[in-house]
Amino acid sequence: MKPSPFDYHRPAGLGEALQTLAETGSHGKVLAGGQSLIPLLNMRLAAPGHLVDINGLTELATISADASGVRVGALARHAAVERAGSARAVQPLLAQALALVAHPVIRNRGTVVGSLVHADPSAEMPAVLALLGGSVRLARLGGERDVHARDFFVGPLESACLPGEMAVSAFFPALPERSGTAFCEVARRHGDYAVAGVAAAVTLDEDFRITAARVACVSVGPVPVVVDVTGVCGPRPPASVDWDEVARAVQDRIEPEDDIHATAGYRRHLTGVLVTRALRGAAQDAAQSTAHDAGEGRA
Amino acid sequence: MSERTGEHRHAVTLTVNGVLREATVPARRLLSDCLRHDLGLTGTHVGCEHGVCGACTVLLDGEPVRSCLTFAVTVDGHEITTVEGLAEGGELSPVQRAFSECHGLQCGFCTPGFLCTVTAFLRDNRTPTDEEVLEAVSGNLCRCTGYQNIIKAVHRAAEIQAEESG
Numbered sequence: 434m435k436p437s438p439f440d441y442h443r444p445a446g447l448g449e450a451l452q453t454l455a456e457t458g459s460h461g462k463v464l465a466g467g468q469s470l471i472p473l474l475n476m477r478l479a480a481p482g483h484l485v486d487i488n489g490l491t492e493l494a495t496i497s498a499d500a501s502g503v504r505v506g507a508l509a510r511h512a513a514v515e516r517a518g519s520a521r522a523v524q525p526l527l528a529q530a531l532a533l534v535a536h537p538v539i540r541n542r543g544t545v546v547g548s549l550v551h552a553d554p555s556a557e558m559p560a561v562l563a564l565l566g567g568s569v570r571l572a573r574l575g576g577e578r579d580v581h582a583r584d585f586f587v588g589p590l591e592s593a594c595l596p597g598e599m600a601v602s603a604f605f606p607a608l609p610e611r612s613g614t615a616f617c618e619v620a621r622r623h624g625d626y627a628v629a630g631v632a633a634a635v636t637l638d639e640d641f642r643i644t645a646a647r648v649a650c651v652s653v654g655p656v657p658v659v660v661d662v663t664g665v666c667g668p669r670p671p672a673s674v675d676w677d678e679v680a681r682a683v684q685d686r687i688e689p690e691d692d693i694h695a696t697a698g699y700r701r702h703l704t705g706v707l708v709t710r711a712l713r714g715a716a717q718d719a720a721q722s723t724a725h726d727a728g729e730g731r732a
Numbered sequence: 733m734s735e736r737t738g739e740h741r742h743a744v745t746l747t748v749n750g751v752l753r754e755a756t757v758p759a760r761r762l763l764s765d766c767l768r769h770d771l772g773l774t775g776t777h778v779g780c781e782h783g784v785c786g787a788c789t790v791l792l793d794g795e796p797v798r799s800c801l802t803f804a805v806t807v808d809g810h811e812i813t814t815v816e817g818l819a820e821g822g823e824l825s826p827v828q829r830a831f832s833e834c835h836g837l838q839c840g841f842c843t844p845g846f847l848c849t850v851t852a853f854l855r856d857n858r859t860p861t862d863e864e865v866l867e868a869v870s871g872n873l874c875r876c877t878g879y880q881n882i883i884k885a886v887h888r889a890a891e892i893q894a895e896e897s898g
């Protein structure tokens with residue numbers, strides 16, 4: 434249970450980090466919070482020849498929010514993003530999901546961008562990015578590119594980040610007015626990976642009818658499974674939606690597998706239950722913000 | 733080991749329990765092993781070595797972290813508090829006293845991790861609810877107590893803390 438030897442690099446700036454990653458290519462790996470990488474190293478499931486430790490690059494520990502969304506830097510810890518009031522105000526789904534990421538002690542160290550690059554289909558952060566249609570900014574020596582969530586998650590534990598590249602930030606877009614979100618999951622114990630989980634976003638019109646609804650499901654496919662259910666939900670008020678039909682529409686799209694924790698059938702069942710729960714929660718959240726906006730309008 | 737492999741070694745300076753300590757370690761040295769083997773502080777226990785059990789939890793700049801999921805080189809220059817640093821002037825801290833009073837431990841293997849986790853938790857939340865206590869200790873495994881006495885100990889520690897600060 435000790436890592437294999439590796440060459441350790443502690444760059445003084447982003448340029449030096451990218452230079453080292455360019456030189457080491459497929460043998461180089463970025464170390465940020467380490468809460469997913471170090472277990473893999475300890476168990477020798479991974480043995481990179483070079484680790485580029487970015488914990489000294491505090492300029493990457495940024496969380497910036499404006500009306501368009503929240504941009505999170507590569508060294509922003511889960512706990513910092515969870516506590517950031519500005520991020521919560523613009524995109525509340527982040528904090529809702531972060532409360533479900535592992536344990537508080539792990540969140541003190543782990544990073545949001547690290548969770549995205551780790552690309553675990555059971556993890557919450559990839560589902561949030563996928564649901565919101567966010568993007569990851571990948572930098573390499575002499576350039577950078579933004580990769581949309583739909584192209585970023587390639588397979589289980591596989592992202593679009595290539596050798597020589599480093600994810601420097603991720604962008605979580607804000608939702609339109611009169612929107613609400615929720616994240617519901619079932620785990621064996623609080624903080625465990627979810628047996629099934631669903632992130633939901635719902636947008637209402639001025640008459641409280643659903644005009645947009647979509648979900649992202651975890652632990653039921655090789656990558657987060659995003660399903661747009663606007664057609665089955667709307668345009669009608671949440672109280673008159675046939676939620677069983679919505680759940681079936683999502684269940685038809687997922688590809689759960691049996692493993693030691695649950696059968697595929699059980700995951701499918703849970704996902705159906707959680708789709709209803711998360712969408713209703715998101716619709717309620719949207720109705721509250723709509724009522725709030727209307728109240729402000731009158732005042 | 734690293735002498736034999738010819739691995740490069742790094743000089744690391746840590747402030748551990750208020751004392752400046754130096755060690756020369758290979759980059760792959762986990763903070764947990766650095767504390768125990770290089771600095772002789774065996775109060776920090778090593779259970780699963782992949783972040784699940786919480787036994788190795790220490791405070792890094794005041795915040796609880798898994799020392800088995802942290803390299804010593806990464807935290808060069810930072811402050812670490814281990815279970816050895818919780819008592820002040822030979823007197824057990826409120827959290828330590830509460831664990832003792834409430835039988836919050838039996839074999840004691842998990843205890844250093846619980847004590848560090850709970851110390852930081854009660855610093856930030858002085859009057860926690862049952863639900864908050866459960867979540868706070870949910871990342872630490874105990875195979876003896878069945879947890880009930882640990883939950884009681886956390887509430888008792890909050891009481892002692894309030895009595896002593898009031």
